[in-house]
Amino acid sequence: MIFSLDKAIELLERTPDVLNTMLLGLSADWTSANEGGDTWSPYDVIGHLIHGEQTDWLPRAEIILSESVDKTFRPFDRFAQFEDSKSKSLAQLLDEFADVRSRNLERLRAFNLTDSDLGKKGIHPVFGEVTLSQLLATWAVHDLNHIAQISRVMAKQYKNEVGPWIEYLRILKA
Template sequence: MLFNLNKAIEILERTPDTLTSMLDGLSDEWINNNEGEETWSPFDVIGHLIHGEKTDWLVRTELILSDKTDKKFPEFDRFAQFEESKGKTLSQMLNEFKILRKNNLEVLQSKNITVEDLNKTGVHPTFGDVTLKQHLSTWVAHDLGHIAQISRIMAKQYRDDVGPWRAFLPILDR
């Protein structure tokens, strides 16, 4: 499938509800367990998604579309959620993510992005020149990757309890 903004938005607008359905109301063990040392829990992933809504996807989109000559993206702190999520409940964070995403998609849609706009570039601190199309495609893949990550984290909580079925459950060993 080639990139299509409307199809991308179909995924982006569903992510908050998908995650709320998966996680809201679950016990702390499901929310706070991770895959081992230096890995993230579902709680941490939601915090990371919130931070991205505030500082990454729309901020960089607007920079690419701007008339500025310096289009170097600001660094993204992949670990900011550990401080920013302190004292919050998962329900609060899921609600915050839903509101931020809704607002960001409204702004994105108000840009009336053209095919020409999709070819405009910004400068990623690691990758160099990237197009708006690549950036927006990454936003979608990023969402789907974190949904898969949360599923994997949760599945691994029963890795040792599934017995011989582990041979048919590759998610438990990824």
């Protein structure tokens, strides 16, 4: 499928509801467990998504669309959620994510992007030159990546309990 802003927005606008349905009201046994070591729990992922909404996707799109000669993105702190989410409940984080995502999609629509705009470029601190369409496609796929991550982390809580059915559960082998 070729990138379509409308199709990306279809996905982006649904993510808060998907995560609410998936996580709201679950016990902390499900939402605070991770895969060990420095991996993230579902709670951590929601904090990460909020931080991305605040500092990554739209700020970078604005840099690309700006008249500024310098199109370099500021580095993104992939671990800021550990400080930013402290003392917040999962319900608060889910509400915050839904709110900031809604506002960001309103801002995105207000850009009234053209095909020409989607080809404009910015400078990523690691990847170098990227287009606005690549940034926006990545935003949508980033959501799907973290929904899959949350599913995997939660599934692994029963890895030993499924017994021989593990052979048919690809999610437990990832």
